[in-house]
Amino acid sequence: MADTAFHGRFVDALRAPDCASLSLQKSESSKTSERRFNVYRNNRVVSLIDALRCTYPVIAQLVGDDFFKASARAYVDANPPVQPVMAEYGECFGRFIGSLPTTAKLPFLRDIAELEWCRLQAFHCADGPSISTVTLAEIDPAELMQARLVPHSALRIVRSKWPIHGIWFNCSHPQDETPEVNMNRAEGVVITRPAFEVHSAALDPAAVVFADGVFAGKTIEDAASAALAIESGFDVGRTLLTLIDMGAFAALELKYKR
Numbered sequence: 001m002a003d004t005a006f007h008g009r010f011v012d013a014l015r016a017p018d019c020a021s022l023s024l025q026k027s028e029s030s031k032t033s034e035r036r037f038n039v040y041r042n043n044r045v046v047s048l049i050d051a052l053r054c055t056y057p058v059i060a061q062l063v064g065d066d067f068f069k070a071s072a073r074a075y076v077d078a079n080p081p082v083q084p085v086m087a088e089y090g091e092c093f094g095r096f097i098g099s100l101p102t103t104a105k106l107p108f109l110r111d112i113a114e115l116e117w118c119r120l121q122a123f124h125c126a127d128g129p130s131i132s133t134v135t136l137a138e139i140d141p142a143e144l145m146q147a148r149l150v151p152h153s154a155l156r157i158v159r160s161k162w163p164i165h166g167i168w169f170n171c172s173h174p175q176d177e178t179p180e181v182n183m184n185r186a187e188g189v190v191i192t193r194p195a196f197e198v199h200s201a202a203l204d205p206a207a208v209v210f211a212d213g214v215f216a217g218k219t220i221e222d223a224a225s226a227a228l229a230i231e232s233g234f235d236v237g238r239t240l241l242t243l244i245d246m247g248a249f250a251a252l253e254l255k256y257k258r
Contacts, residue, residue, distance in 0.1 A: 048076045051086045052093055056116050058171040059097065062106060071097045087124050091117060108162035115164055115189055118156035119200065122193045125154035130194045130247035136240075143254060145221040149214045150251040154193040157203075157211055161186045165202035194247020201246060206231035207239045214243075219255075 049072040053060050060068040075096050081089050094113020103109050130152050136144060158164065166181035168189075188208035191200045203211060206227040213223025224236040243249065 045073060045076055047086075048081070048089065049073060052076075052090045055087075055090050055120050056093060056113055058116060058168050059094070059109065059113050061171050062109065062112070062167075063097070063103065067102070071100060087120060108160065108164055108167060111158065111160035111162055111164045112168055115158045115168055115191070115200070118158055118189075118191050119198050122154040122156050122191050123198050125193060128153050128250050130192075131244060131249050131252055133241055133244050135252055136244070139252075139254070145224070146219050146255040148217055148219055148253045149249040150253060151215050152192060152194065152248055152250045154191075154198075155215065155248050156191040157208070157215065158189045158191070159208055160188065163187045163202075165189045165200060168200075190243065190246065190248060192246045192248050199246050201242065203239075204231070206234040210234070210236070210239055211243065211248075214249075 049069060052072045052075070053068065063071070072093070075090070075093050079092065079096070083089075094110045094117065097103060098106075098110035098113065139147070163181050163183060163185045165187050166179065166185075170179075170181060186205055188203040188205070188211070189200050190203055190211060191198065193199070209230055210223045210227035213226050214220060218226075220236075220240065224234070227234045227236070227239075
């Protein structure tokens with residue numbers, strides 16, 4: 001039978017560096033015990049920092065390796081994992097690192113962290129079908145405008161007053177010829193995973209309003225009206241086709257079933 005009391009003490013000692021180390025063998029000295037136990041403590045911290053780095057590679061690039069390690073260590077000490085799945089660890093890291101005084105010069109840091117977190121969650125989401133543009137071609141335009149779209153389970157949207165997709169893309173593709181980022185441009189980012197690869201695309205403010213509307217269950221017409229109120233030249237058809245091509249929707253529900 002497992003010694004649950006020992007396991008509890010072991011976990012407490014791992015999390016608290018000032019806590020006395022546990023003797024792993026009855027015959028070893030306290031000095032040897034501390035040295036051996038510190039291996040476990042160090043491996044735990046390193047593995048959690050590595051997990052955060054895997055989740056937030058662009059954040060690590062923006063703040064630099066040394067600062068990332070230090071801030072990740074502080075986060076690990078203050079926020080130990082509460083579940084065993086490393087892909088679900090670090091949801092609040094973006095808010096943590098973005099709140100540090102030394103990152104004030106990077107005000108977009110939290111939003112980029114949210115983008116990276118949402119990409120990870122989309123990657124691990126359940127598989128599911130997505131509709132294609134062929135579906136739209138079979139429906140009368142007037143009837144289509146009254147339809148509702150069902151979001152794909154992997155769909156995520158991140159909103160920001162900063163050009164976070166441009167910043168993220170340039171950092172993620174250093175070998176490519178990347179476009180110049182307009183720091184005065186607000187961007188939303190839609191994230192999907194229709195098959196095995198996560199996709200993301202920038203949305204302007206009107207497109208974000210449209211996407212928010214259809215994701216919330218509004219008809220295409222109502223979502224388009226809200227977007228057109230923000231930008232009179234908003235292209236409903238182009239935005240809708242972009243979202244569908246990305247695999248953003250699992251189904252289309254007509255007002256009247258055929």
